[in-house]
Amino acid sequence: MDIILTNNGYEVRNLGIKVGISEILQAAEEFEADAIGMSGLLVKSTLVMRENLEEMVRRGITDLPVLLGGAALTRRYVESDLRVVYPGPLFYGKDAFEGLRILDRLIEMKRAGLYDPEFGRRPVPARPRSGKDTQPADLPRRSPEVVTDNPVFRPPFLGTRVVRGIPLDDIAAYLNETALYRNQWQFRPEPGEDDAAFKARLRKLLRERLAIAHAEGLLVPQVVYGYFPASGDGNDLVIWEDESRTVELVRFSFPRQSQPPFLCIADFFRPIDADEVDYACFHIVTMGPKVTERAQELFAADRYRDYLFTHGLGVEMAEALAEYWHRRIREEWGFADEDGPTLQGLFRQQYRGGRYSWGYPACPDLADNAKVAELLGAERIGVECSEETGWQYHPEQTTSALICHHPQAKYFIAR
Ligand code: B12
The missing domain is CATH 3.10.196.10 (Vitamin B12-dependent methionine synthase, activation domain)
Structure with a gap:
């Protein structure tokens, strides 16, 4: 992400991994950042991102563009669930190039003094949950389809x-x-x-x-x-x-x-x-x-x-x-x-x-x-x-x- 943006003329301050929101916001202020980005590789980091956005709102930061990406995130989670939490421009980047396109557009709008109040702000309606998610009370103790008479291979050592x-x-x-x-x-x-x-x-x-x-x-x-x-x-x-x-x-x-x-x-x-x-x-x-x-x-x-x-x-x-x-x-x-x-x-x-x-x-x-x-x-x-x-x-x-x-x-x- 950093490399793609840097190669395209952006100045990126990479704060590294496992960085708290206070440090991110402090750097954003010092650096007069146009946007902040966070990446989540593990599912646990999706919860951290939600907490970070909530903390930003508590601190009255509701206008700073935020870009989110990484293997653990989905477009639906960002655009439906997290846009409800954060009122400012909030985007999901499937890959670094999508991140670059979003930043280009943000900067273009900033330079032109044009402000699109919808851009990155409108929560996409969540899809209704299908009934499939509900757990039936009486699940079997074993799957009836998995055989129990397959040959057992004895390992070479224990x-x-x-x-x-x-x-x-x-x-x-x-x-x-x-x-x-x-x-x-x-x-x-x-x-x-x-x-x-x-x-x-x-x-x-x-x-x-x-x-x-x-x-x-x-x-x-x-x-x-x-x-x-x-x-x-x-x-x-x-x-x-x-x-x-x-x-x-x-x-x-x-x-x-x-x-x-x-x-x-x-x-x-x-x-x-x-x-x-x-x-x-x-x-x-x-x-x-x-x-x-x-x-x-x-x-x-x-x-x-x-x-x-x-x-x-x-x-x-x-x-x-x-x-x-x-x-x-x-x-x-x-x-x-x-x-x-x-x-x-x-x-x-x-x-x-x-x-x-x-x-x-x-x-x-x-x-x-x-x-x-x-x-x-x-x-x-x-x-x-x-x-x-x-x-x-x-x-x-x-x-x-x-x-x-x-x-x-x-x-x-x-x-
Ligand atoms: C390679 C890989 C590994 C490697 C290296 C991991 C590493 N540290 O780099 C190894 C083999 C070590 C590994 C280990 C594990 N892994 Co692994 N791994 C992957 C895999 C297959 C690819 C990750 C990757 O390098 N992608 C390539 C990079 C370039 O892509 P990226 O990080 O996603 O970033 C791109 C985009 O997402 C986007 N992007 C990223 N950030 C941002 C930010 C912004 C702002 C924007 C706009 C865009 C953006 O741009 C990037 C470039 O296009 C993913 C699955 C997947 N398909 O993503 C699982 C995955 C990350 N691993 C996973 C898991 C579970 C593990 C292990 C815990 C498994 C285990 N029990 O051992 C361990 C943990 C390792 C540890 N140290 O604890 C899970 C995590 C989900 C979870 N449950 O939390 C994943 C998602 C697989 C899955 N379940 O589907 N893993």
Whole structure:
């Protein structure tokens, strides 16, 4: 966002992440800002934005244009729900270019002395809620459609292991090139260039950036993962200390769909009263703190291109490491032979079982990130997560997941 605006002649004062509204407003005053912008990557930040807008109104600031964006926000939330809270011009930017268009229009109006009292102010009527949202009182304890006679794969070991020294090239083989080149690095195919040629052109840059990351020790992949005896107990997944299933180590609760097929992640494990022991796997992967530190230094030094390349590579290498380690798990757990033939297929879950990260619709509770960190002993790879970190992992380029072998375990939305 910052880069696009700066490149288009705007002066941007980037205050960084987790900045309070007082600091934002103080900077806006000092800087005589034409507008303020806030970005929300996690769903929790949508609540913070609402509170910030309410605070602005309390302070009598009702005319400063505000732009909001980021993965966690939707146009409807901003234009219907938040415009009711804040009477001043308030906009949603789907991407940085929409943000730029809005700012251009605001500045144009300001210069011309023309004032459109409607621009960014009128709340879009909220769509009526469909009856589907109401939870029926008698949800089943398990989905009737999830089988319980699928073969159980016995894991190669029980407990946790730490893995270090994974070659960067092995991870890079699992990079999502579309996400890296287009979403992170913001490249687009040239006229007449097809997707294959576009990717082939950018691979040279990728190799260069990987070489720099290697030479400067920016990417330090580490994994902690483990297998545990597990049972489904209604909406809960119970993790046991050992196969005798007497001592509960931890319990995760998941939402259940309120309509057929009534899916819930806990259904993908043998029920708690079954004779046969079932197993769950968890992993936490990280690219380490250096890549974030380096990206911040480059940003502070106004080296925006380098910043974008470094940060984007860190982000997508973290994703690639999760994908790569999931593949390694399927190999040692004994069902990698069911993998689809292509990498693109793996990105579309063409493999046996599923990988769920907390914060996604089937398992929304981000606080469970901390339970996973504790279960696996994530401090051994330098990863922390607690209420103080807002249930986010530190370092930034870290992600966790629950991995299931059940063939019906695929992404779904629990509503
Ligand atoms: C890459 C990615 C990661 C990477 C890197 C994350 C990072 N720090 O950069 C990794 C693998 C590390 C990761 C981890 C996790 N992630 Co993640 N991740 C993503 C993903 C796929 C893409 C994000 C991204 O980099 N996009 C590219 C950038 C350039 O886009 P952007 O930030 O959205 O910004 C653009 C627009 O939104 C807009 N914009 C942004 N801000 C603003 C502001 C203004 C004013 C305007 C006008 C426009 C604007 O302009 C930008 C450029 O076009 C998103 C899903 C998605 N499709 O967005 C999930 C997502 C952000 N992740 C999510 C989650 C849950 C997680 C984890 C918690 C999962 C887990 N349990 O491990 C962890 C948390 C990490 C941590 N440290 O705690 C959720 C968050 C939702 C929630 N519940 O809060 C998302 C939304 C996925 C989902 N559920 O749909 N993640």
